Amino acid sequence: MAKLTRDQFFAAIAPAVMFVHQEGSFMFPSLRLAQSLLESGGEIHAWNNLGGIKVGSGRTNAYWQGEAVVKGTWEYIDGRSVVSKAAFRAYKSIYHFYKDLDLLLNTARYDRVRQAGTPERQAQMLYACGYATDPAYPSKLTAIIRQYGLLRYDEIAKPVLLPKGFEAASVVPVIYQGQVLGGGYLQGGTTWIPARRVGEALGAKIGWTGSQVTVNGLPQESILSSATGYVRVRDLAGVLGFGVTWDDRARAVLLE
Incomplete structure (x- = not known):
């Protein structure tokens, strides 16, 4: 995909973020948008992995069927930034990615993320629970939320109201x-x-x-x-x- 402006990037992924939220995701839309920008650098690749989810155990589920790509990555280890390569999950769509990410974040390890009552607190708990190794991860996410006014997505998030004629759909x-x-x-x-x-x-x-x-x-x-x-x-x-x-x-x- 061609390089996107920040506005284009958010416009492209916001429908999936809001749809998954309306389905019951506990993640604040503002934080999810910020995290996607931080993790992807504002690019949407063909493998649709906007959060750096690695292959891990390789156990498939409804949203990930075993496809993967090998990419360069970096992590903080013993206070140092270390560059390496890793196998990352590849998805059919951004929607599949967010649903798979929610499966991960619904495990016991991330209880404190789910219990967080604000986007800022959720950002802190992502780091505290070990989702990211960069000590500046929470502050980077919070800065992105503020810079691009992403809290507006939390304000418009609401359950889906089924239109007349589709009440049973x-x-x-x-x-x-x-x-x-x-x-x-x-x-x-x-x-x-x-x-x-x-x-x-x-x-x-x-x-x-x-x-x-x-x-x-x-x-x-x-x-x-x-x-x-x-x-x-x-x-x-x-x-x-x-x-x-x-x-x-x-x-x-x-x-x-």
């Missing part, structure tokens, strides 16, 4: 090129997506006939709820020439 992420485009509503085996938000992100021209959404001029079976038109993800993908994969273990829609 499950909310699932819709992912393209590793990034979350938005949430879809899985109902009766079909995923319905907000046509304009997802379609325009993919370069489609979205219209409305008065009763149906149009994608590049073609009418689609639609559901109108709260002034938003929803279409089936496979219908929209078919018009645009994308493939659709359902990741059953992660419960996510992947557009290819």
Whole structure:
């Protein structure tokens, strides 16, 4: 991926951060955004590992299936910065990365991180629990939060309210090129997506006939709820020439 400005970087990863938070993650969005910038240097690589998670035991789960890359890294050992190489986990998307990271942070080792009541305290506990070896890790995270005004993401974080007609649905992420485009509503085996938000992100021209959404001029079976038109993800993908994969273990829609 091309080098991103800081605003572009946060705009790219914020939808995944907020989606995972709305699913119940205890991590403050502001801290998660800051940590991703600090760990990645503001670059989103094809392996989508924004937090330096190493292969470790190699035990797979719903969000990591064993893929890895070997990269250079550095750590503080006995007060010195030591450069080495390590195997890092590779992910299908940023969403998969954050979900896997939460599995790690939900272990007993990180109890104090989960109990922290502020982003600043959470940053301190990440270091205290051994997530990072750099003594300046908490202060670096706090500085990033302040510099880029990331606390605003904590203020807008709120549970997902299911729109009318989708009260019985499950909310699932819709992912393209590793990034979350938005949430879809899985109902009766079909995923319905907000046509304009997802379609325009993919370069489609979205219209409305008065009763149906149009994608590049073609009418689609639609559901109108709260002034938003929803279409089936496979219908929209078919018009645009994308493939659709359902990741059953992660419960996510992947557009290819």
